Amino acid sequence: MMAEQQKGKKEKKEKIPRQPMPQRPLEERRTTFKEVPLGYSPEQAILEASRCIMCTKPKCVEGCPVEIDIPGFIQLIKEGKFIEAARKIKEQNSLPAICGRVCPQEDQCEKTCVLGIKGEPVAIGRLERFVADYEREHSAVTKPEIPPPTGKKVAIVGSGPAGLTCAGELAKMGHQVTIFEALHLPGGVLVYGIPEFRLPKDIVAAEIDYLKSMGVEVKTNHVIGLTFTVDELFDMGYDAVFIGIGAGLPRFLNIPGENLCGIFSANEFLTRVNLMKAYEFPRSDTPAFIGNKVAVLGAGNTAMDAARTSIRLGAREVHIVYRRTRKEAPARIEELERGEEEGVIFNWLMAPVRFIGDERGWVKAMECIRMELGEPDESGRRRPVPIKGSEFIMEVDMVIHAIGTNANRLLFQKAPDIKLNKWGYIDADPETGATSKPGVYAGGDIVTGSATVILAMGAGKKSARAIHEYIMNKK
Amino acid sequence: MGARILYKEELAPKVMKFIIESPTIARQTKPGQFLILRVHKDGERIPLSIPATDPEKGTVMLVSQEVGKTTAMLNDLEVGDEIYDVVGPLGRPTHIEKFGTTLAIGGGVGIAPLYPIVKELKKAGNYVVSILGGRSKEFVIMENEMRSVSDKVFICTDDGSYGEKGFVSHVLQHLLKDGREFDFCITIGPPIMMKVICDITRPYGIKTYVSLNTIMVDGTGMCGACRVSVGDKTKFVCVDGPEFDGHQVNFDEMMKRLAMYRKQEELAYKAYLEKRKEMSRH
Ligand SMILES: Cc1cc2nc3c(=O)[nH]c(=O)nc-3n(C[C@H](O)[C@H](O)[C@H](O)COP(=O)(O)OP(=O)(O)OC[C@H]3O[C@@H](n4cnc5c(N)ncnc54)[C@H](O)[C@@H]3O)c2cc1C
Numbered sequence: 001m002m003a004e005q006q007k008g009k010k011e012k013k014e015k016i017p018r019q020p021m022p023q024r025p026l027e028e029r030r031t032t033f034k035e036v037p038l039g040y041s042p043e044q045a046i047l048e049a050s051r052c053i054m055c056t057k058p059k060c061v062e063g064c065p066v067e068i069d070i071p072g073f074i075q076l077i078k079e080g081k082f083i084e085a086a087r088k089i090k091e092q093n094s095l096p097a098i099c100g101r102v103c104p105q106e107d108q109c110e111k112t113c114v115l116g117i118k119g120e121p122v123a124i125g126r127l128e129r130f131v132a133d134y135e136r137e138h139s140a141v142t143k144p145e146i147p148p149p150t151g152k153k154v155a156i157v158g159s160g161p162a163g164l165t166c167a168g169e170l171a172k173m174g175h176q177v178t179i180f181e182a183l184h185l186p187g188g189v190l191v192y193g194i195p196e197f198r199l200p201k202d203i204v205a206a207e208i209d210y211l212k213s214m215g216v217e218v219k220t221n222h223v224i225g226l227t228f229t230v231d232e233l234f235d236m237g238y239d240a241v242f243i244g245i246g247a248g249l250p251r252f253l254n255i256p257g258e259n260l261c262g263i264f265s266a267n268e269f270l271t272r273v274n275l276m277k278a279y280e281f282p283r284s285d286t287p288a289f290i291g292n293k294v295a296v297l298g299a300g301n302t303a304m305d306a307a308r309t310s311i312r313l314g315a316r317e318v319h320i321v322y323r324r325t326r327k328e329a330p331a332r333i334e335e336l337e338r339g340e341e342e343g344v345i346f347n348w349l350m351a352p353v354r355f356i357g358d359e360r361g362w363v364k365a366m367e368c369i370r371m372e373l374g375e376p377d378e379s380g381r382r383r384p385v386p387i388k389g390s391e392f393i394m395e396v397d398m399v400i401h402a403i404g405t406n407a408n409r410l411l412f413q414k415a416p417d418i419k420l421n422k423w424g425y426i427d428a429d430p431e432t433g434a435t436s437k438p439g440v441y442a443g444g445d446i447v448t449g450s451a452t453v454i455l456a457m458g459a460g461k462k463s464a465r466a467i468h469e470y471i472m473n474k475k
Numbered sequence: 476m477g478a479r480i481l482y483k484e485e486l487a488p489k490v491m492k493f494i495i496e497s498p499t500i501a502r503q504t505k506p507g508q509f510l511i512l513r514v515h516k517d518g519e520r521i522p523l524s525i526p527a528t529d530p531e532k533g534t535v536m537l538v539s540q541e542v543g544k545t546t547a548m549l550n551d552l553e554v555g556d557e558i559y560d561v562v563g564p565l566g567r568p569t570h571i572e573k574f575g576t577t578l579a580i581g582g583g584v585g586i587a588p589l590y591p592i593v594k595e596l597k598k599a600g601n602y603v604v605s606i607l608g609g610r611s612k613e614f615v616i617m618e619n620e621m622r623s624v625s626d627k628v629f630i631c632t633d634d635g636s637y638g639e640k641g642f643v644s645h646v647l648q649h650l651l652k653d654g655r656e657f658d659f660c661i662t663i664g665p666p667i668m669m670k671v672i673c674d675i676t677r678p679y680g681i682k683t684y685v686s687l688n689t690i691m692v693d694g695t696g697m698c699g700a701c702r703v704s705v706g707d708k709t710k711f712v713c714v715d716g717p718e719f720d721g722h723q724v725n726f727d728e729m730m731k732r733l734a735m736y737r738k739q740e741e742l743a744y745k746a747y748l749e750k751r752k753e754m755s756r757h
């Protein structure tokens with residue numbers, strides 16, 4: 001970085017290097033679930049903010065799915081007005097402490113930042129996180145002004161980022177909002193999937209308390225489709241329903257031996273550890289299994305979360321097994337790097353073809369095959385093709401599937417009038433989230449398939465506007 | 476949503492019957508469904524069948540057999556206490572139709588979830604022959620309820636202390652050898668019992684349904700902890716079941732999966748039994 005600084009002598013604005021994120025020491029990281037990045041100090045934040053050249057046509061904003069006024073909030077940081085900066089962000093994004101942590105910034109706002117063309121982009125995500133934390137830690141979070149009640153009621157199904165955002169927006173318009181969540185804690189993937197060391201759960205809890213302070217009612221332990229059907233929600237007096245149930249059904253490979261003991265979905269493993277706090281077992285009641293040699297199948301964020309969680313639970317060797325290469329790996333670069341630092345071993349161009357069990361029914365090995373990259377497929381990525389005769393045995397005593405999820409059909413069994421597309425996701429209007437059923441809107445992963453927190457939030461917000469229109473015009 | 480305990484009764488050693496207050500579940504439950512509960516704030520989620528409901532009173536019956544920490548903590552709760560939270564009803568209701576002569580085979584606490592199903596089968600016009608089994612006399616639970624909805628009841632115990640001596644499978648074999656014909660069979664009990672029953676009915680071509688009790692976490696299809704092999708497919712018991720065609724179920728695999736957390740479970744249970752001893756001393 002020093003060299004870069006000297007090289008950039010002439011470019012005045014780039015003299016200050018991108019401020020690195022302070023991190024928990026590596027030795028400690030391998031054994032604790034405490035958050036890894038520690039956050040900027042106010043001085044660092046101001047320094048980083050001063051790198052922004054305040055573009056008149058800011059490219060960064062185009063890269064942000066919810067179009068946050070990025071130079072606007074960065075200017076306020078420069079002036080030391082951190083709380084005002086947080087409020088500026090909240091005009092567009094109600095969950096900045098979460099997005100600042102989990103947004104794939106390198107593919108969004110920071111990808112389009114002009115400073116990134118020649119050097120390193122402004123650390124927009126880290127700044128966003130800094131001001132949101134600052135606001136929360138200084139108890140400066142204030143309730144927005146809520147207009148007089150409209151007398152309209154909206155039911156939100158699912159409490160992931162889509163549902164939470166939709167609920168917040170509708171509450172701000174004066175509607176009476178109830179969230180129905182299947183699990184015993186609200187937050188969706190933010191609480192059951194993404195681990196504590198990446199997103200502390202008290203941050204999610206604070207956001208939910210904030211919604212409650214705005215009058216949003218949260219009913220956990222309600223599985224819509226079973227506890228109540230969508231039609232019953234209308235019968236109960238709700239004027240509209242928003243469906244944000246995510247894409248939670250874990251995929252397996254459908255290869256021999258997949259139901260041996262020691263083979264899990266990432267959802268099960270992460271839910272046991274995060275939601276059920278298995279890392280505190282036996283103080284908490286739910287156990288998790290951890291192997292000596294763990295293979296995590298897949299290379300997305302979920303795979304990295306499962307791999308890094310395995311390390312923290314004490315696995316001796318943790319392998320990522322992926323059929324393409326690092327270049328195609330869907331996980332954030334930062335996550336791959338952190339995993340690597342913590343000791344995750346990457347096996348590219350490799351896929352299991354069957355699992356082999358011992359006499360007690362536990363997995364003891366997998367037969368794998370090597371791959372090479374062929375022609376690009378529909379997704380534009382080069383298709384992995386198995387190399388004939390390259391099969392070999394890899395000994396493992398735990399396997400975690402992180403190869404994606406599908407739509408869960410549970411809700412639709414009792415709501416056949418909600419039209420689904422050929423992949424089983426809801427066929428919804430991309431602008432409004434309107435479904436084929438009048439008064440029913442949908443957004444987030446249940447419409448797009450697994451995507452990102454910020455896209456789910458964007459969808460929740462768009463639907464909130466459309467729902468407002470709908471219920472205010474309904475007789 | 477918590478649920479207050481209104482009534483508690485010991486049905487057999489370590490087997491408690493509870494009536495809890497849960498109006499929504501009482502109203503929505505159909506035979507064959509179950510719920511998931513947690514006893515306290517950091518508690519494990521455990522599934523329990525719903526043997527009976529009273530929609531008018533808003534109450535739900537549970538029968539819980541103490542096998543580990545969570546069922547022990549549950550069975551230690553008293554009338555007036557609150558179960559921390561309950562969610563349900565979960566799973567698909569039983570498919571009920573008029574099959575003709577129907578066999579209903581229940582073992583131990585499996586008799587409890589069998590009861591509401593048999594009640595519906597009887598209502599649908601089936602001639603119901605029930606076989607109830609337990610380790611000894613005191614473990615044959617809900618006999619009166621089962622008699623009230625069955626046309627014929629056979630009882631057996633492992634030690635012969637009540638009814639015929641032997642397993643339910645022996646009684647079934649006798650009936651079949653005697654030339655009794657059945658159009659349908661439903662059986663709920665320990666996995667090994669269901670497996671044996673399925674092996675017996677298979678050669679006779681009697682369609683046999685079983686209700687599986689795999690390990691679960693969420694109960695909504697999100698984790699796959701509950702998966703079993705049915706035919707050549709992987710099924711999730713919580714959303715595709717809990718009832719399946721028993722002749723297709725891979726019971727051996729399922730039983731191995733049930734033992735997956737045995738070490739940790741024993742650890743937690745032992746620690747709780749210590750604590751219980753401690754508490755009773757004070
Ligand atoms: C392990 C993991 C790591 C990830 N990491 C990142 C990351 O770093 N950055 C990023 O941007 N994205 C990440 N993602 C993706 C991101 O979390 C999702 O795209 C996002 O959470 C989708 O939001 P959602 O609101 O649509 O649904 P979800 O967050 O899935 O929430 C849906 C909620 O609905 C509930 N529900 C389901 N069915 C019902 C029903 N019938 N009745 C009532 N409630 C129901 C569920 O219990 C759940 O709480 C990750 C995902 C996972 C699994």
Ligand SMILES: Cc1cc2nc3c(=O)[nH]c(=O)nc-3n(C[C@H](O)[C@H](O)[C@H](O)COP(=O)(O)OP(=O)(O)OC[C@H]3O[C@@H](n4cnc5c(N)ncnc54)[C@H](O)[C@@H]3O)c2cc1C
Binds near residue numbers: 520733
């Ligand atoms: C659909 C369904 C309906 C059920 N209905 C009843 C019922 O009506 N009455 C009743 O007494 N029991 C019922 N069970 C079983 C009950 O859920 C378990 O006994 C309970 O979870 C054990 O928890 P524990 O902490 O007390 O014991 P643990 O220490 O967790 O386990 C002790 C033993 O129970 C088995 N077990 C552990 N966890 C589960 C689990 N989540 N589900 C099933 N078995 C498990 C283990 O194999 C072990 O042998 C049902 C299970 C299912 C899936």
Ligand code: SF4
Binds near residue numbers: 110454
């Ligand atoms: S919400 Fe995400 S994409 Fe938008 S500015 Fe913040 S970190 Fe960047």
Ligand code: SF4
Binds near residue numbers: 059071112
């Ligand atoms: S593009 Fe980069 S430099 Fe320009 S305003 Fe945005 S953050 Fe600042």
Ligand code: FES
Binds near residue numbers: 699
């Ligand atoms: S219990 Fe999680 S999918 Fe069935």
